[in-house]
Each structure stands twice: as C-alpha cells, then as structure tokens.
Amino acid sequence: MDCLQGWPQPVVRVQALSDSGLMTIPDLYVKPPAERPSVGNGGAVTSDIPVIELGGLAEGAAECRATIRAVADACSEWGFFQVVNHGVSPDLVARVREVWRAFFHLPMEEKQAYANDPKTYEGYGSRLGVEKGAILDWGDYFFLHLLPESIKNQNKWPALPSSCRETVQEYADELAKLCGTLMKVLSISLGLDVEQLQTAFGGDAVGACLRVNYYPTCPQPELTLGLSAHSDPGGLTILLADDYVKGLQVRRGDDWVTVQPIPGAFIVNIGDQIEVLSNAVYRSVEHRVLVNAAQERLSLAFFYNPRSDVAIAPVSKLVTPERPQLYRPMTFDEYRLYIRKKGPKGKTQVASLKAQSVN
Ligand code: OGA
Numbered sequence: 598m599d600c601l602q603g604w605p606q607p608v609v610r611v612q613a614l615s616d617s618g619l620m621t622i623p624d625l626y627v628k629p630p631a632e633r634p635s636v637g638n639g640g641a642v643t644s645d646i647p648v649i650e651l652g653g654l655a656e657g658a659a660e661c662r663a664t665i666r667a668v669a670d671a672c673s674e675w676g677f678f679q680v681v682n683h684g685v686s687p688d689l690v691a692r693v694r695e696v697w698r699a700f701f702h703l704p705m706e707e708k709q710a711y712a713n714d715p716k717t718y719e720g721y722g723s724r725l726g727v728e729k730g731a732i733l734d735w736g737d738y739f740f741l742h743l744l745p746e747s748i749k750n751q752n753k754w755p756a757l758p759s760s761c762r763e764t765v766q767e768y769a770d771e772l773a774k775l776c777g778t779l780m781k782v783l784s785i786s787l788g789l790d791v792e793q794l795q796t797a798f799g800g801d802a803v804g805a806c807l808r809v810n811y812y813p814t815c816p817q818p819e820l821t822l823g824l825s826a827h828s829d830p831g832g833l834t835i836l837l838a839d840d841y842v843k844g845l846q847v848r849r850g851d852d853w854v855t856v857q858p859i860p861g862a863f864i865v866n867i868g869d870q871i872e873v874l875s876n877a878v879y880r881s882v883e884h885r886v887l888v889n890a891a892q893e894r895l896s897l898a899f900f901y902n903p904r905s906d907v908a909i910a911p912v913s914k915l916v917t918p919e920r921p922q923l924y925r926p927m928t929f930d931e932y933r934l935y936i937r938k939k940g941p942k943g944k945t946q947v948a949s950l951k952a953q954s955v956n
Pocket residue numbers: 808810824829836838844845884886896897898
C-alpha cells in the first residue's frame with residue numbers, strides 16, 4: 598500500500614512542543630470551530646456511563662443474570678461502561694501505568710528509536726492518518742501488537758524502563774482473559790450461544806493490541822483535542838484511564854458526557870466489529886479526548902479484535918425479516934486501513950459499510 602509508506606509531513610512530537618513552553622499552539626493543531634471542546638456541551642448532561650460490578654458473574658445464578666442484564670443495558674444505551682471488581686490486580690495496574698509514564702519521560706533520543714511509520718503503526722507515534730494537511734491531535738502514543746503471537750514482536754516494545762516488556766506481557770495476559778469473559782457475557786446478552794461471538798472473532802486466533810496515549814499539557818486546550826471524535830474500529834476496548842486527570846468524553850445524542858474515572862476501574866466500550874456482528878443491536882459510540890493546561894494525562898487502550906483475515910458480518914441469528922442485514926462483510930485487515938489512512942473520523946467508517954446495499 599504505497600500511500601502508507603511514510604508520513605506526509607515531518608513528525609513533530611507533541612511532548613516536545615509542550616515542553617518548549619510555547620503559549621500559542623501551532624495552526625496544525627487548531628480544530629475548526631465545530632470540533633472544539635465547547636461545542637456540544639450545552640445540554641448540561643449530568644449523567645455518567647454505567648458502573649458494573651463484575652464480581653456478580655462468579656456469584657449465584659441470580660447475580661450472574663443481573664450482571665449480564667446490566668451489561669446488555671449499558672451496551673444498548675451507552676456503548677460504554679466502567680467495570681469494577683474485574684479481577685485484574687491493582688498492583689499490576691499500578692506497575693503498567695508506571696512503566697509507561699517512565700517511558701514517556703525518557704529523553705527524546707531514547708523514544709525516537711521506536712519512531713513508527715504508517716505501514717504497521719507499531720512504535721512511538723504522533724499522528725493517525727496520512728492525509729496531508731490534516732489537523733492533528735494534541736497527543737503522542739505508543740502502539741504495539743500483543744496477539745496473535747505470530748505478529749507479536751517484543752523487540753519493537755520499549756527496552757526501557759527495564760521491566761516494560763515483562764509488565765506489558767503480564768498486563769496483556771490479564772486483559773485478554775478479561776476480554777474472554779466479556780465476550781461470553783456479550784454473547785449471552787445478545788441471545789447467542791456463550792462462545793458464539795468469540796467463534797465469530799476467529800476463536801483462539803483473535804488479535805489484540807495496545808495503544809498507550811500520552812497527552813502533554815496544552816497552553817490552549819479550548820482550541821484542540823487530544824484525540825478527535827472516533828469510534829474504535831476493533832471489537833472491544835478496555836481503557837485504563839488516568840485515575841486523576843479527566844479527559845475522555847462520550848457522545849450522548851448531541852452532547853458529550855465527560856467520564857468520571859473511578860480509581861481502579863476499567864472503561865469498556867463496544868467497537869465497530871461488534872456493531873457489525875450484532876447487526877447494530879449494540880453500537881459503537883463516538884468518543885473524544887480533551888486536554889488541559891495544568892496536567893498531562895496517560896491512558897492505556899487495549900483493543901481486542903477479530904482475527905484479521907476472517908470476514909466479519911452480522912451473525913445470522915440477529916438478521917430477521919424485521920431487522921435485515923445492515924452491513925456488508927469485511928475483514929478487519931481491510932477495515933482498519935481506513936482509520937490508518939484517514940485518521941479519526943467519527944462514525945463515518947462503519948456507516949460506509951451500510952451505504953452499499955446488502956443482499
Ligand atoms: C483510544 C481512545 C481514550 C483516552 O485510544 O481509542 O479512545 O481516554 N482513548 O485516551
């Protein structure tokens with residue numbers, strides 16, 4: 598794919614811009630007025646995404662059913678929820694945050710050794726999409742593949758801090774387990790067999806990757822975004838947000854709801870592939886990230902994706918005369934090229950699967 602060979606403009610690290618102490622941000626980061634943080638916040642939304650206690654799954658049948666129902670309601674009403682009592686050790690969560698904070702605070706030369714390119718996106722990056730002249734987001738990131746094993750390459754993960762690779766692997770193992778559980782819950786909640794969603798994802802050959810987002814402080818946070826509005830292209834996302842610094846906003850009608858992170862919780866959201874498989878019973882929901890002048894923010898997004906070479910289409914049980922098939926099939930390999938070329942663009946990609954008539 599020729600257009601994914603290199604970045605269209607020289608790469609500038611947002612962290613370096615922030616550290617330079619400039620008082621006005623370069624035009625390249627100034628969003629058009631309609632996309633700025635103040636827009637769509639007039640509705641004074643006071644509600645927040647649901648919080649679900651996952652411990653209920655291991656209790657009696659009634660608690661288990663109630664938990665599955667709570668997940669179903671959260672998925673159909675919000676596309677987002679927080680989970681507590683999720684079984685991932687607080688110590689591991691603290692360590693993984695710490696290694697990534699340490700990585701982003703290494704001298705720039707150390708980080709530059711991992712500079713990424715748009716072919717695989719693996720490594721240290723500062724933009725999504727290769728469209729020349731696009732307005733950029735105020736954030737840097739590190740992207741790496743965890744699953745399948747065949748494409749995992751630990752040499753591309755940071756060697757420093759020295760515990761990074763080991764800690765990331767430990768975190769990945771735990772999060773893949775949690776996703777396995779959530780896939781069963783989602784499957785049952787959709788009225789499918791317990792393993793059906795996982796099977797549709799390609800069984801044991803699923804994909805997983807990690808995007809660690811680093812949002813430096815910004816002198817003019819009202820003019821830009823840390824991450825533009827998008828839905829996640831993959832299956833399921835488990836976000837470890839910064840415990841203290843808010844920033845994530847979730848689309849609710851015409852408003853944006855600021856998520857109040859609960860210390861120790863994960864934020865879970867439905868990606869486009871589950872929207873497609875569920876024939877829109879569950880929808881991926883747009884979200885975006887605000888930055889601020891006072892504090893940097895760190896978040897870890899773990900993406901659980903279908904095997905990249907199987908066609909993803911609505912499962913037949915969810916296609917009925919009343920609810921015809923809404924999306925045409927596409928492999929995830931093909932699907933993710935869109936965001937890799939165009940960058941975050943709301944829900945335009947999943948909408949494009951609908952545009953074509955389906956049989
Ligand atoms: C993402 C994302 C949210 C955040 O990486 O896809 O939506 O709070 N991140 O950083």
